Amino acid sequence: MLFHVRMDVALPHAMPADQAAELKRVEKARAAELQQAGTWRHLWRIAGQYSNFSVFDVASTDELHDLLSTLPLFPYMRIEVTPLVRHPSSIRNADF
Numbered sequence: 001m002l003f004h005v006r007m008d009v010a011l012p013h014a015m016p017a018d019q020a021a022e023l024k025r026v027e028k029a030r031a032a033e034l035q036q037a038g039t040w041r042h043l044w045r046i047a048g049q050y051s052n053f054s055v056f057d058v059a060s061t062d063e064l065h066d067l068l069s070t071l072p073l074f075p076y077m078r079i080e081v082t083p084l085v086r087h088p089s090s091i092r093n094a095d096f
């Protein structure tokens with residue numbers, strides 16, 4: 001199942017810089033793992049915002065929820081999830 005996910009990150013202004021840097025480091029490492037596994041299919045920065053558009057390929061909404069809610073930055077993100085199905089007019093294969 002494919003899901004479009006928007007993540008808006010808002011770190012507290014009072015968070016010490018070294019704590020923020022460590023959170024971003026572990027988030028990046030987890031994102032790399034999930035991309036290498038093919039689960040996090042797309043990861044795009046939304047221009048001009050501390051936000052991303054992502055596409056996840058998971059077996060269920062429960063799996064997506066578990067994955068998103070264990071991301072290191074989860075406590076500091078607003079997340080919007082949209083389930084996707086193939087468009088009948090799409091000329092791309094499902095691996096795109």
Ligand SMILES: O=C(O)CC1=CCC(=O)O1
Pocket residue numbers: 007009024027028029031050051052073
């Ligand atoms: O920077 C973001 O948009 C949040 C994030 C997702 C994966 C990552 O490394 O950072």
